[in-house]
Every structure is written in C-alpha cells, then in structure tokens.
Amino acid sequence: MNKTAAIIGGGVIGGGWLARFLLNGWDIKCYDPDPSAKGKISAVLENARHALPMLYDQSLPKEGQLIFCTSLQDAVRNADWVQESVPERLDTKHKVLAEIQTYCRPEAIIGSSTSGFKPSELQQKTLRPEQIMVTHPFNPVYLLPLIEVVPSSMTGSKFIKNAKDMLTSVGFFPLHVRKEIDAHIADRFLEAVWREGLWLIKDGIATTEEIDNAIRYGFGLRWAQMGLFETYRIAGGEEGMAHFISQFGPCLSWPWTKLMDVPDLTDELTQVIADQSDAQSGDKSIRELERLRDNNLIAMMRALKQQGTAAGALINAHEKAMRKPLGDSSLMKTVSRSIPIDWTDYNGHMNEGRYGQIFSDAADAFMIKIGADSSYIDAGNSFFTVETTVKYIKETLAGEKVTVESKVLVSEGKKVKLFHRMQNEVGDVLATCEQFMLHVNLTTRKSCLPLPEVQQRMEALTIVRGENI
Amino acid sequence: MNKTAAIIGGGVIGGGWLARFLLNGWDIKCYDPDPSAKGKISAVLENARHALPMLYDQSLPKEGQLIFCTSLQDAVRNADWVQESVPERLDTKHKVLAEIQTYCRPEAIIGSSTSGFKPSELQQKTLRPEQIMVTHPFNPVYLLPLIEVVPSSMTGSKFIKNAKDMLTSVGFFPLHVRKEIDAHIADRFLEAVWREGLWLIKDGIATTEEIDNAIRYGFGLRWAQMGLFETYRIAGGEEGMAHFISQFGPCLSWPWTKLMDVPDLTDELTQVIADQSDAQSGDKSIRELERLRDNNLIAMMRALKQQGTAAGALINAHEKAMRKPLGDSSLMKTVSRSIPIDWTDYNGHMNEGRYGQIFSDAADAFMIKIGADSSYIDAGNSFFTVETTVKYIKETLAGEKVTVESKVLVSEGKKVKLFHRMQNEVGDVLATCEQFMLHVNLTTRKSCLPLPEVQQRMEALTIVRGENI
Secondary structure: OOOEEEEEOOOHHHHHHHHHHHHOOOEEEEEOOOOOHHHHHHHHHHHHHHHHHHHOOOOOOOOOOEEEOOOHHHHHOOOOEEEEOOOOOHHHHHHHHHHHHHHOOOOOEEEEOOOOOOHHHHHOOOOOHHHEEEEEEOOOOOOOOEEEEEOOOOOOHHHHHHHHHHHHHOOOEEEEOOOOOOOOOHHHHHHHHHHHHHHHHHOOOOOHHHHHHHHHHHHHHHHHHHOOHHHHHHHHHHHOHHHHHHHHHHHHHOOOOOOOOOOOOOHHHHHHHHHHHHHHHOOOOHHHHHHHHHHHHHHHHHHHHHHOOHHHHHHHHHHHHHOOOOOHHHOOEEEEEEOOHHHEOOOOOEOHHHHHHHHHHHHHHHHHHOOOOHHHHHOOEEEEEEEEEEEEOOOOOOOOEEEEEEEEEEEEOOEEEEEEEEEEOOOOEEEEEEEEEEEEEOOOOEEOOOOHHHHHHHHHHHHHHOOOO | OOOEEEEEOOOHHHHHHHHHHHHOOOEEEEEOOOOOHHHHHHHHHHHHHHHHHHHOOOOOOOOOOEEEOOOHHHHHOOOOEEEEOOOOOHHHHHHHHHHHHHHOOOOOEEEEOOOOOOHHHHHOOOOOHHHEEEEEOOOOOOOOOEEEEEOOOOOOHHHHHHHHHHHHHOOOEEEEOOOOOOOOOHHHHHHHHHHHHHHHHHOOOOOHHHHHHHHHHHHHHHHHHHOOHHHHHHHHHHHOHHHHHHHHHHHHHOOOOOOOOOOOOOHHHHHHHHHHHHHHHOOOOHHHHHHHHHHHHHHHHHHHHHHOOHHHHHHHHHHHHHOOOOOHHHOOEEEEEEOOHHHEOOOOOEOHHHHHHHHHHHHHHHHHHOOOOHHHHHOOEEEEEEEEEEEEOOOOOOOOEEEEEEEEEEEEOOEEEEEEEEEEOOOOEEEEEEEEEEEEEOOOOEEOOOOHHHHHHHHHHHHHHOOOO
16 A cells, blocks of 8 residues: 655745655645645655656556645644645744644654754654654755655654654655754855855855856866765875875864854845846746756756766665566566656667667566576676667657567577567557667677577577567 | 977976876976976876867877976977966975076967966066966866966966967867956855855864765755756846846845855864775775766766866867868768767676767768758758667777768669768777768758759769778
C-alpha cells in the first residue's frame, strides 16, 4: 500500500514537498485554508512533472493519489509523514503543531520546513515532542536533494532514523544536523553571502548581474560538485589541509569583508536592487526563469549522474533502490523512461544519436537478464556492438514516456543479433533497431564464445521468441 | 602569427594561465627561478590537455610553442600579455613589476593574479602604470571562465579593452570590476563563507564533509547556473525583487551568523579541520581529486553548453569565434573534435549511442555547407533522418581526437543518402555510417522537396564525389 504524506501549508515550499512525495508514489493529503493555495500547488506540480522524471534513466513509480482536504484533521489523520510549511511565526507554528498532534498518529513523523526556528523552540508545550523535528528543504524541493534534518534532544531516535529512511526513499539526501543552531547550516552561508552582496550593491562596486556572473562563472561551478573544503584541500596540494590553512588563514584578519555591519535596507537600496534585477532578468517571467533554472539543474545533475559523482551519485542510488525486476510477465521489456530535455535538437525532437543510446541501454538491460551482468563484465567478458540499423518511424519529444521491448533474432556462437522496438504511452512505434554484437574478452579485446550459461539462455530465447518481429 | 604570453611565476595559478593560452594557440615564454616550477607546470598542463579540449564539440587551435626562459628579460621581451603570479607580498610584486617594465613592450598588457592587492597598490612607483591591471583567475584556471579584470583610474582604457578582448578570445569571461576594493568581488564571498565554515567546525556543529554536502546538494547547484540574485528573484515570485527583500530582509538582523568575529586559528582548530578533511577525502590523492573535479566540471559545463545557458553559453560563443570554415581543400571534412569523458561506458570505450551523435553532427555540418543552415531551418525547412546503419570498426577512447569525412551517396528529390567515415589521428577508420534522410516541412512535419538551391548543390556533390566510398 502507498505511504501517505500530509502537506500542511501549500506555497512554493509545501508544493515542492507535495510534488516530491507524489511523483515517488506516495498518496497526498493537502490542507491549506488559503484559497490561492491550490493554484500555487498546481504550478509547482506542473514544473515538477516536467522536471523530476527527466533526472532518471528509468521511469518513476506510478503517481500516488492527490486529495485536497477541507480540514487539517482529515489531512493528517492517517499520514505517515506530516510536513508543516506555514509562515515563519513561532506562535503560528505552535498553533498548527498542536492541531496536528491532536489528530495525527503518534508514530507519524512531523517535519517542519522552518529555516529560522530551532526544533526545541517548535517543541515547546507540545503533546509529543518526540515526533517533531526540523526537515528544512531547498527550492526547488522537487529537484534539489538536500534536506537538513534537525532534531532536538527531545526528538526520538527512532523517529530520526525513520525520517532519514523515508527521505532517502524519495530521493532526498538527509543531512543530519547534530546540534541545533539558528538557521541550521546551509542558511548560515546564504545569510553571509546575502549580506556581503547587499554591501557590494550599496557601495556601487557591482550590480546584481555582475555578482551573479562572479558566482556562476567561478566558484559556483566548483561548489556544485565538491563544496568548500574539498575544493580547498586541492588548493593546499599534497601538503594537505593544514598547509592550506597556514597559507590562507592570515587573510582572515585582513579587511576583506563588510560582515561586521548590516546595511540598512532603506527604500532607496531596495529600489536599486530591484532595478538592477529588472535590468538583468526582467525580459523573462518568473515562470520562464523557473523553467530555465530547472532545465539547467536537470542537465547538470544528469551530467553528474553519468559521472556517478556528487549529486549524481545520489540519483544513481535512488534509481537503483527504485528498480524493480522487469519480471517474467514482461520478459522482454528492457527500457521504461522519460525523454529528458537535453536529448532534443534544433528540429524540436529527440536527436538521432539518443535513439542509439536508448537501444544501447536496452541491450544492457537484456544482457543483465540473461546473466551477462556487472559481475560477468568484471570477470572480463562483454558484448561489443559491431553494427546497428535504426529506423526512425515517428518523432519523439522531450517529456514523452517510452518503453522498449527486445528480442533475439540470431544467436550463433559469439554472434548475437538483437531486435528492439521503442513505443510511446499510446502504443505508437517510434523506432526500431537491429543490433549485431560480438562476444569479446575484455583483456585481449578479441572476440570469443560467451560463457556457457549465457549462451544457453540466449539460444533458448532465440528459439522461443525469434519467430515473429 | 601566434600571440605570445609571458608567464612570470609558475605555480598552480601561473601554470593554469599558461595552459589556457597555450591550448588556445598562443606561444608561451615562462620564467620562474624556482627549480620545481617546471614540474608543477607539467602537472597542470597534463590536467589541462586532458580537460580543456573535452569542453568543446570541435577541436581547439593547434597548440602554441612553449619555451622555459632562464631570465625574466627573455620571457617578457616580445610578449603581448605578461601575467604575474608571484607570491602575495607587495614588495615582491613591486620588484617583479619594475623588472617586467624594464624589458617588456610599452603596449603589452601586464596582468597580476593577485587576490589581495588593489591595482593602485601594484602601480605605486611603476614606470608605466597605464599598462598594469589586476586579472584575477579562479582555479582550475584552464577550465573556469571567470577573470576579474580590475583596473585603477591610472590604467589606460585602451589597455582595458584589449585585455578583455584577448581574455574573451581564449575562452575566459572578463568581469570588469569598476571600482577597486580589497579582495575584488568573488573573494569577498569566499571569505565570508570560509569564516562561517570555520565557526561551524570550531563549535562542533558540522564537519568539513557535512558542510560540503550542505553546499553541493543544495545551493551550490543553484549558484552554478544562476548565482545569488537571479535565484532569489525566483523566490520573490511575480511580485519581484522588492517583495523578496521585504519578506526576507528582516532575517538580516537575526543572530544567524557568527560573522562579527573571526575564530582564532589555533593549532588545535587547524588539526580538527585537517583530521576531518582526511576522513572525508584522505582515500584520494590530490591528483585524483583534481581529475575528479575536472571531470565533474567538464560534464556540468558540457551539460550547460548543450542547454546554451550560463557558463555553457560562454563556451558556445568561444567555439563559434574559433570556428574556421572547413574550407574547399577539405570539402567533405564535417567533424574534428576530441572525445569527452562523459561519452564512454562500462566497456571502457565510447558508447554506441555517441557514434550516432557524431554522425548526426557530421550531417548538420554537411547541411550547413550546402546551404541548409540555421536560416533555412528558421524558414521551416529541414532534413529528418529516417534510417541509419553504423558499422563499429575499432574502439574509440576518451580523449581521442577524431575527424569525420562525409559524402553524398544518393540525392533524388526529397531523398538523400549520406555516407560518413570517422577516423582517428593516425588514420585508423573507427566507424562508418550510412544515413538515409528525407526533406521535411517543419510546420506540417511532412516530407517535401528541398528548396532548389539546396537540391542543386546536393546533386552536384553526388555526381562529382559519389563514385567511390
């Protein structure tokens, strides 16, 4: 049975939580008394449905059921997870948490999206403090993996463990913050950078656009994959981190920042910033900027996924955890996925090269089925493709969900010929591929016979299934 | 004739400048009295030769000539650009700048890599202050596009313009810092974040690894593509940046950072950081970390390149500026490029899907040659591929430089059949492709005749060149 999440408060953040759970197969009960909440959530959900499936090289679970509730009681009653994302006022949070605890299961996790309050502050005067913790997300919540999980000493350790497991199961990275402090961890950095940015603008040193360029063409690229300390470890060279600190530590006493002061946010300064931001980005609507940001994030995160590093390693692990055996009832189904935005070209459809990639993935999945899996490859055996013929039958578009079915046409000694057929959701055949492969020894890089069990399975499939294409 | 850069000071930063210029076809004269300099530079250059060509979908210019000089005089004498990257002491910088100006051309640009000094400080007591400015790079200099160009009021405006043009021509993004301040722009942010990070470790809130995860799984990904202000513009929603400030401005007065103080870098704190860093990354050598960082950067920047956004837009512009017409002498050469790391698979060679991509690129280049270029496509005409047959003849490896030659086999009305042959540098044929295409109307998505001039060129090529494959 699907797990259920109650989403209490449905702005951009609540909507992001909702989308992440829903698209990972959870049922959702959402409550927000604001009449505009449903519209805001729909907008987030539309972005998320475009973006999240594109991160993966296989399809996500079937979407759960989405119910908008008319009372908080209905929303939280059977929830496994209750996510509170109401405005940042402590009295409001206390009121909502009290109502949640009146109706929710005692074993449910109650996570708060707060960026400003510590869990011990939220837990004041609550019925069951053990089930409450901060679970602080980052926008766009449906794409960025980081959740700061901040318990207090009153939060139950079993609740912490369950929360981390559930977050991981929907593709988040739970960062367990071991000591509660104001603003947790990430926002302390954001706050420091934000203050410095305001000073640079106030003093007329740089505009919003110049600051953004200083970030995204330089250290932003470094931080997206390694963060701060691993980057500086490299700068320290073989002599290590202590050497780096001895070399660069002294700068700390130089007058390099304005951080001792906070600039007054006068109307004048606010206007300067707003005008600069309009000059920088005013030609695009927020909706267009969101789509641009999401497409950039998808493309970069998919690039890291292909490398198996940084945020990409998290996506690979999530994908592996979601992977179901394709099953005997659909013996030859070898691919089930959505087409990502970075696969299309100037003709507005999937580039021909990506068909080759899908059929290559289909062959990989097929080989795993017949036992030519990663341990087979680690032992020095593999199949190399010698010739492929792809027929492009119908245009394939970004976001389309496709499946591939695969068959063996020929299996003779070291020679194999596979046939793949790619279809969309309504059953149109989009393309077919004939793939002629040779079995090789990965050390000598020369062709040789497959190991007997692989060859037997291949031949068995040929006889049973090869008769009609 | 090649331009010449003099590299004065050959550590990681000087070596990065050297590699960037050299791989963009500049001749290099390098001077550093330290006997270990040559080894350090070779290490940087090896990384750069692996990394930089992979950023592009075409080959870089032919490498320039690299000469290690035994005197500063020899190095700077005929240089168009002199880059000073000596240690961060003002008296050392003054001494070196005086010697550079004694021997260099008065019209040469003298850039300093300093992160700490203002240009007016460097210019004190110099012979020709107008040719001196700060050009502050970011490690790895051969990959990251950002250069902070910081002139003082004494720097000549013609020198500033020339410097920006030359930096752009080797793929950098020159960020013109209009008012000189301590630490320029980017390092002010780095300094703020570094201080905050030290406090979090000192207070036992988070380890180096937890901080890095908080950055790279969250805001690091946002900043790599949009920076700070455009990201917050989205958070402000349709109501704009002023709304965002009114909503989040008040946090500035909350006790969210420790930035008023600087922690003492005691031996004990240094040791804590070094130990945490060892626990996080100690299983990898600095060389391995550098390669990991570079591969991640290549993959992410290539992803942005495919989107045509953020740092990827810079690479596309640089690529376009470098593009030479393939020329009548090599009429059918349609691809010349290096194979990037993100194109290989578990068999240790280029994945079969990427052959399709290269041959698709070859067809694009061919079409441009015969007039079916971007304006032809904008007018609603294009060729769609209907069937391809690829023969994989020899394994293709990451880093290999390949070229493709293309011919017309058949051109009959709306039908075209192209033939492509891909070779490596020593002339081995790696793969061939036959590509059957149909001309289409992009509005109706139906086949139709090409425009007459395109059809005529295509048919002319068929007759002249189709006779042997």
